Amino acid sequence: MxxxxxxxxxxxxxxxxxxxxxxxxxxxxxxxxxxxxxxxxxxxxxxxxxxxxxxxxxxxxxxxxxxxxxxxxQQWPLIDKTKLQHVVIKVTDIPQQDKQRSRFVATVDLPNGQQQQWLLTDYTKQQWLPGSRWEIKVKVRAIIGETNKVGFNREAWALANHIGAMGTVVKGQRKALPASSGWQEILARWRLWCSARWQAQIQAYPQGVALLKALAVGEQSALPATAWQIFRPLGLNHLVSISGLHVGMLAMLAAWLCGKFLQYLPIRIHQPWIYTRCLAVLTAIVYSALAGFAVPTQRSMLMIIIVALTWRRGYLHAFQVWWLTIAIVLLYDPLAVLSIGFWLSFLLVAVLMWAGEGYGGSAKWRQIVQAQWAAGLASVVLVAFCFGSVPIISPLVNALAIPWFTLILVPLALLSLIVPVNTLRTFAAYLAEQTMQLLHWIADYAPEYYPAHAPLALWLLAAIAVLLLLLPRGWYLRPLCLLILLLLLSYRPPRPAQGEAILRIWDVGQGLAVSISTAKHELLFDTGTAYAAQSALLPNLRAADIKQLDMLVLSHNDSDHDGGATLIKQYLQPRSIIAGQPKAYTFPVQLCRGGSNWQWDGVWFEFLNQPVAVKNGKNEYSCVLRVVSADKAVLITGDLGKKGERALLTAYGDNLFSQILVLGHHGSRNSSDINFIRTVAPQYAVASAGFANPYGHPHVEVMKLLTQQNITLLRTDHMGGMQTTLSARPLHWQPLQSFQPYWQRKPVSETSFQ
Incomplete structure (x- = not known):
């Protein structure tokens, strides 16, 4: 001991x-x-x-x-293009399906004898049963995601989950092999069988069944995207999965029921705590197995086992158990540090213990209120830092939702799996359906606050302020702590001066999104795809304190340019929307007319696009925007092709000169006419493209042309998002994410490629 x-x-x-x-x-x-x-x-x-x-x-x-x-x-080598690979795979988990594709994790046997975990996508949505083995052809690439100021870090996610590569299954190129029968495959099939138990109720209660699947077997993909949109403003994402909270609460419930059962037995049981702890540990293990031993459930399971083995009066302090649990988790897998869930779960538990130490002798109701206050206050800083938003009514909603989910829905979902009674499963689905409808209604009125991304020093001060606020004593420091939190939530980054503009090229993968900020106005040119707008663009616009747009420009109707238009319109409420193909949208849109111009805060904006007769395609309808600030200009052409570029040359000639050119069509060889490049004569050319995209953007011919003209090429697929200021000072580009840890390969140096 x-x-x-x-x-x-x-x-x-x-x-x-x-x-x-x-x-x-x-x-x-x-x-x-x-x-x-x-x-x-x-x-x-x-x-x-x-x-x-x-x-x-x-x-x-x-x-x-x-x-x-x-x-x-064990990660796939850094190659600047997809590679067609013939491999043998074993499906290791339940596939996640949506309307467009099926995604699953598979163990891959490479020709050199090495094994890797890959995340594979199948757009034909074939059946991939857990444990099945296949010989397939895959277009594989390294996992390099979007890099901006904030947002989802795909490389960190891949490392935390030990995913070595991403791939797309080639249609019609698979051959069945004898299935595997290891314990992992048996567990995955069992989870799949459990998931199918509610098949009879899915027609009447689709959302309820989806929620039960998420709570019982960790099948989060069963929930539609609209469901996840309502969980965020309510702060309930942590409840709609098999989280550490569910594992812990269910183990406590099992231990309590066991204790009550032993108490009323006609015979006396010596040391009943042995039975209650064993049942709590067994419950945690079984429930974690239903989740496929996901990382959050592993942490809770370990903590419950440690508490069961070490708890005695005066033996181990609560924080010693906390440190011991973290150490065991990191000893098993230190890469868990890269998971946001690791920090949210352990830090919130620490905050609850920190706040509870001074109230141990208080009444139960006061301890519950104090715990809720501590979790709510800490989550303001944690959630704002991790996700860039503060759900205003989250503490109130969680105070009601946590007991409802953990004490009613989760036990009922598991009971309906164990008891072979169809009426019980129907009742569980009905309650879950009513829960989802109520959450939908509340989310329609739930306010949400989006603070700008503050400097790191202010975040650290806010974390210290939260700890001081939760102390039972020290009231004289609380006004100062509240002031620090207020400063964090009200922080505003500096705006450009009069006559200057900040140009940001956002990294949205294979797409385009450019924002231009003046002293008092905001313009966004294109939105990227719907997924990129949701996961990368919108969080970063909010982090840059862009809460409303004065103008949204949609260059043309193509999903990698206007896929996020509906989302941006809903959340940033642009005062005007200009588009190259206004008839393609269901909401009011104006046509971008060549020759129209305006001034914002001393910065000149003008549309230059010319009418071009085309039989097929829509790239030539792209809006062309030129922005001039002081003696600097930027030209953005959307997906304009060579025909449209020649029309611009005829109409404007040398007036197209700009120090910065955002390359048309992501650097495709169908754009960037040699005479157009020579006339614009940019100092910098920017290619907004996805890493190892299947189109080969930017094209080799375009890069060769830029080299011949002594033009510096900037690439979002290698460098991530970037920004510069258009002013009288020399141009100076800055990456949106300035810090690069050793394990992150993007921004990519040219010497890194193999």
């Missing part, structure tokens, strides 16, 4: 080392090995306590670097 207590003294420092290692810009082993041995000798010789603490940090850093390097070695 004393040994565990001794270990708990050093575990926090080891955990700090593991977590901090993922902030390192370079992964050098030798300096850390040298520091570890030097400090170890110094600690043995002098006995200084701080040397031992730093030794533990160095040990954590080395452990994380070693384990992460092993995973990085």
């Amino acid at each position: 004393a040994k565990i207590r001794f270990v708990c003294v050093w575990l926090p420092w080891w955990v700090v080392g593991v977590c901090g290692s993922y902030l390192l810009p370079q992964a050098g082993f030798l300096p850390w090995i040298g520091a570890l041995f030097t400090l170890a000798i110094l600690a043995l010789w002098s006995g200084w306590q701080w040397c031992r603490c730093v030794c533990a940090i160095c040990a954590g850093v080395l452990f994380a670097l070693w384990r992460t390097d092993m995973v990085l070695q």
Whole structure:
């Protein structure tokens, strides 16, 4: 027992080392090995306590670097194009399906004998049963996502889930092989069988069945996209899956029921706590298995096991159990640090323990209120930092939804799986359906606040302020803490000066989205795809304090340019919408007319597009926007082809000169006519394209032409999002994400390609 207590003294420092290692810009082993041995000798010789603490940090850093390097070695090499690969795969999980595709994780046997985990997409939506093995052809590429100021980090997600590559299954190119029958495949089939138990109720209660599948077997893809849109403003995303909260609450419920059962037995049971703890652990394991042992459930399962093994009066402090659980999770998989769920779950538990220490002797109702207040206050900072939004009524909704989900819906969903009574499953589906309808109604009126992305120092101050606010004493500091939180939520980044404009090229994958900010106005040119607008563009516009648009320009009706138009219109409410093909939209849109111009805050805007006769296609209808600020100009042409570029040359000639040219059609060879490039004579050309896109954008011929003309090419697929200021000062480009840890490959250097 004393040994565990001794270990708990050093575990926090080891955990700090593991977590901090993922902030390192370079992964050098030798300096850390040298520091570890030097400090170890110094600690043995002098006995200084701080040397031992730093030794533990160095040990954590080395452990994380070693384990992460092993995973990085198994990732698909950084190749700037997709590669057709003939492989043997084994489906390892339940496929996720939507209207366009089927996605699933598979273990892939490569020709060189290596095994990797791949995320595969099948647009033909064939059946991929868990455990089935196939010989297929796949267009595979490295996992390189969009890189902006905030938003979903695909590389971090892939590393945290040990996914080595992404691929698209080639149609008609699969051959069935004998199925696998390991424990993982048996578990996946069992989960699939459980998911199909509500098939009879799906017609009458589609949303209810989808919710039950998410709560019982972790099948989140069963819920439609509209459902997830209502969970965000209510702050309920953590409840609509098999989360750590559900595992913990269900284990506690099982232990409580077991205790009550043993209490009323006619015979006396010695040490009943053994039975209650064993049942709690068994419940946590079974429920985690239903979720496919997802990472959040693993954490909760480990915590419950540790508590069951170590809990005695005065044996281990609550925070020692917390540190021990984190250490075991990181020892098993240090890459869990890259998961947002890791931080949300452990930090919220820590906040609850921190707040509860001073109220242990209070009445139960006061402890519950205090816990809710602590979770709500901490989630304001955590959710704002991770997701860029603050659900205003989330504490109130969670106060009612948490007991309803954890004590009613989840047990009922599991009971309907165990008891073979169709009436019970129908009742569970009915309750879940009514729950979804009520949440839809509440979400229509739920306010949501979107703070701008503040400097890191202000976030750290806000975190400290939350901890001080939750202390039972120290009232004299609370006004200052509340002021710090108010400063965080009201932070506004500096606006451009009069006569200047900030140009941002957002990284939206294979698409285009450009925003131009003046002193008092905002313009957005194109939105990217619907997915990119939801996951990347909208969060980053809000983080840049762009809450409303003065103008939305949709260059033409193509999904990679206007796919997010409806979303942007709904949330940013542009005062005017201009488009190259206004008849393609169901909402009011004006035509962008060549020759129209206006001024905002001393910055000149003009549309230059010319009418071009085309039989097929819509690229030549693209709006062409030129913006002039001081002595700098930027020209944006959408997907305009060479025919449209020649029309611009005829109409405007040398007046097209601009220091920045956003290349037409993402750098396709069907755009960028040589005479057009020479006339515009840009200093910088920007290609907005997706990494390893199937079209080969930007094209080799275009890159060669730019090199011949001494034009610097900037690429979002390699560099991520970027910005510059149009002013009298020289142009200076800045990446939207300035910090690059060692494990992240984007921004990509040209020497990184294999």
